[in-house]
Amino acid sequence: MVKPATVRTVLSLALSRRWPIHQLDVKNAFLHGTLSETVYCAQPACFEDTAHPDDVCRLNRSLYGLKQAPRAGYSRFAAYLLSLGFVEAKSDTSLFVYRRGTDTIYLLLYVDDIVLTASSSALLQQTIQALQQEFSMKDLGELHFLGMHVRRHGTGLLLSQRQYMLDILERAGMTECKPCSTPVDTNPKLAADGPPVQDASEFRSLAGALQYLTFTRPDIAYAVQQVCLHMHDPREPHLAALKHILRYIRGTLHLGLLLRPSSQSELTVYSDADWVGYPDTRKSTSGYAVFLGDNLVSWSSKRQNTVSRSSAEAEYRIVANGVAEATWLRQLLLELHAPPQRTSLVYCDNISAVYISSNPIQHQRTKHIEIDLHFVQERVAVGDVRVMHVPTSSQYADIFTKRLPSSVEFRSSLNVRAADDQTAWAC
Numbered sequence: 001m002v003k004p005a006t007v008r009t010v011l012s013l014a015l016s017r018r019w020p021i022h023q024l025d026v027k028n029a030f031l032h033g034t035l036s037e038t039v040y041c042a043q044p045a046c047f048e049d050t051a052h053p054d055d056v057c058r059l060n061r062s063l064y065g066l067k068q069a070p071r072a073g074y075s076r077f078a079a080y081l082l083s084l085g086f087v088e089a090k091s092d093t094s095l096f097v098y099r100r101g102t103d104t105i106y107l108l109l110y111v112d113d114i115v116l117t118a119s120s121s122a123l124l125q126q127t128i129q130a131l132q133q134e135f136s137m138k139d140l141g142e143l144h145f146l147g148m149h150v151r152r153h154g155t156g157l158l159l160s161q162r163q164y165m166l167d168i169l170e171r172a173g174m175t176e177c178k179p180c181s182t183p184v185d186t187n188p189k190l191a192a193d194g195p196p197v198q199d200a201s202e203f204r205s206l207a208g209a210l211q212y213l214t215f216t217r218p219d220i221a222y223a224v225q226q227v228c229l230h231m232h233d234p235r236e237p238h239l240a241a242l243k244h245i246l247r248y249i250r251g252t253l254h255l256g257l258l259l260r261p262s263s264q265s266e267l268t269v270y271s272d273a274d275w276v277g278y279p280d281t282r283k284s285t286s287g288y289a290v291f292l293g294d295n296l297v298s299w300s301s302k303r304q305n306t307v308s309r310s311s312a313e314a315e316y317r318i319v320a321n322g323v324a325e326a327t328w329l330r331q332l333l334l335e336l337h338a339p340p341q342r343t344s345l346v347y348c349d350n351i352s353a354v355y356i357s358s359n360p361i362q363h364q365r366t367k368h369i370e371i372d373l374h375f376v377q378e379r380v381a382v383g384d385v386r387v388m389h390v391p392t393s394s395q396y397a398d399i400f401t402k403r404l405p406s407s408v409e410f411r412s413s414l415n416v417r418a419a420d421d422q423t424a425w426a427c
Contacts, residue, residue, distance in 0.1 A: 002094035002108045004215055005290075005298040005325075006332060007115065008259065010095070010106050011143075012295040013338055014117040015157060016261045020124050021117045023143050026077070027136040029112035033062035033072025070111070077109065080134050084127075091332040098127075099337055106336065115143065148216060149256075158417065159216045160256030165249050168209050172246055179251025183223035185244055186403045194235035203234040206242060213249075216257040219411045220245060221301040222287065222400050229303060258415040262293030267329055267344040270390070271322035272397035273304075275311040282307045286318035287400025289414065290325055292333075296415050298325055301400035312352035313369055319348050319357060320373045323385050330384060343383055347390035357387040 014021050026032070040056040041063070049055060062069040078088060081096045086107065089095040098105035103123055108115040114131075118124040131137055143150040143157070151158045169175045197203050210224045223245050230238040268291045277285035283304050290298040300321065308314035326344045333339055348354055356369075357376045379385045392398070399410040411417075 002110050003092050005329070006092045006095055007108060008257075008295065008297040009292060009329065009332060010108060010115070010117065010336070011157060011259050012262065012292050012297060013265075013336060014106070015155065015259055016263070016265070016293065017119070018155070018261070019117045019119060020121050021115065021143050022124060022128065023140040024114040024116060024128065024131065025138045025140055026112040026114065027138060029077075030062055030064050030066075030069040030073045032135060033069060033074075033076045035059055035062055035066075035068060035072055037068060039066065039068065073112075074109070077135070080131075081107065084130060087335075089332070089335045091328060091335055095332075095335075097335060097337070104337060151256075156258060156260035158256045158258050161213055161216050162253050162256075164209075164213065165253055168206065168213070169246060169250060171209070172206055172243070174243065174246050174250065177243075177247050177250050180244060180247040181251070182404065183220045183245050183248040184226065184241065184403045194237045197234045197236060197239045200234050203239060203242065204231050206246075207231055210242075210245060217249075217255070217416065218257070218289070218296065218299045218414050219252075219255075219399060219416050220248065221299060222285075222402070223248075225301045225303070254418045255411070255416050256418075257296065258417045259295050260415075262295055264293040265333070265338055266340050266342050267292060267326050267333075269322040269326050269344065269346040269385075270395060270397040271315070271318045271346060271348050272395050272401050273308075273311070273314040273318045273350075274401040275308060275314045277303075277402065284308050284314040284317075285401045286314070286321065287397045288318060288322040288325065289397045289400065290322070290329060292329070294415075298329065299397075299400060299414075300325070310352075312350055312356065315348055315350035315353035316356050316369065316376075317373060319346060319353055319387060320376050322346050323376045323379050323387075326385055327379060344385045346385050346387045347395070348387060349390055349392045349395045351389055354387050354389050 011021070039059045041059060043049060043055065043057060062072040082088065084098070085100065086096040086098045089097060094109045096107040096109070103119055105116070105118040105123060105127055116124060116127060118127060128139055147161065147164055149160045149162055151160065207224070207228050210220065211228065214221045214224055227238060227242050227245065269288055271288040274285040276282050286304050287301040288299065289296060304314065304317055308317065323346055326346065330340055330344065358380050376387070380387060396410065396413045398404065399414070404410065
């Protein structure tokens with residue numbers, strides 16, 4: 001399955017180049033795969049051989065329900081694309097790129113859904129016809145991918161999951177709940193005490209649904225990861241936090257992620273950490289946001305795995321994560337034949353972490369930091385990235401690391417906009 005960041009990167013490039021975008025659906029995708037293993041199954045109902053009732057059938061093709069079916073279907077589809085001249089991307093094996101002279105095609109594969117964009121409408125239709133000759137496939141026209149509602153307005157795209165949000169609220173019985181202005185309560189901290197929730201499986205189901213919602217709603221990423229930390233043993237305070245997120249969603253059903261044409265194709269990373277954000281474990285919260293030009297294409301909000309001895313170490317850890325993501329995206333853009341022409345900028349609001357990233361000398365206060373984190377210094381030395389200081393007031397990644405009294409300003413900086421926001425479409 002294609003990575004979400006890859007989808008947003010390809011859509012951003014297609015919009016900037018004004019390429020047509022189509023969605024295809026492969027009918028019975030898992031039935032196209034050829035099995036390489038020996039697999040037997042019982043005789044199908046209503047097709048039993050009465051003379052040999054104990055015989056079994058040997059499968060030559062994959063069926064739905066087999067563990068081998070997804071891999072077999074993918075292998076069959078990938079082999080055909082390679083025969084057409086596509087190249088499988090190393091950075092994301094669900095991305096296929098065709099390049100001949102000035103003709104370019106990007107194909108994204110997500111199980112049986114395909115997003116296809118090409119440098120011309122004629123080339124796009126030619127590719128669709130070639131795929132339809134080999135597979136039973138339906139052209140769905142304009143993009144409507146992974147349950148997202150994609151609305152075109154001018155030259156931009158607004159990715160929204162409104163219907164999905166309504167379904168979550170209905171499952172939780174909160175369709176008519178009172179909205180709130182922030183995804184997290186700014187006062188209390190989530191604690192491990194309190195009575196267990198009555199239905200832990202329902203809690204986990206709703207928390208997992210919210211994780212998928214972060215595909216188009218980066219403004220709830222921090223709140224969702226805070227709730228998901230307690231899925232193994234949910235308590236009433238955690239359920240209250242989950243319901244707080246749902247109340248925030250109820251008041252922001254009109255919001256989605258805006259992608260728009262951008263004249264720039266450079267990567268910019270904002271990284272931030274909340275040192276000792278978890279008083280019970282003394283671990284820190286870290287987050288980053290990666291922009292391709294003006295479009296947000298990747299983000300993360302996560303608790304760090306180890307305890308940091310200083311705020312500088314906590315910040316340096318997330319700088320390393322941001323640099324790793326930027327390095328992967330640079331490789332992805334290279335395979336998309338759109339390599340960045342400039343050094344990627346990584347912004348951090350901790351001066352000590354900025355100094356560590358460019359200072360190869362290991363002092364007494366930094367010698368305990370893991371060696372693998374210092375690959376940042378290598379990326380800085382070769383000129384791929386440059387770590388710079390940014391004031392906390394301009395740190396866009398702040399929303400991924402802590403509870404903020406207001407998320408409106410940060411929503412705007414992350415391109416989370418409403419469909420009727422006319423200012424959002426100014427390019």
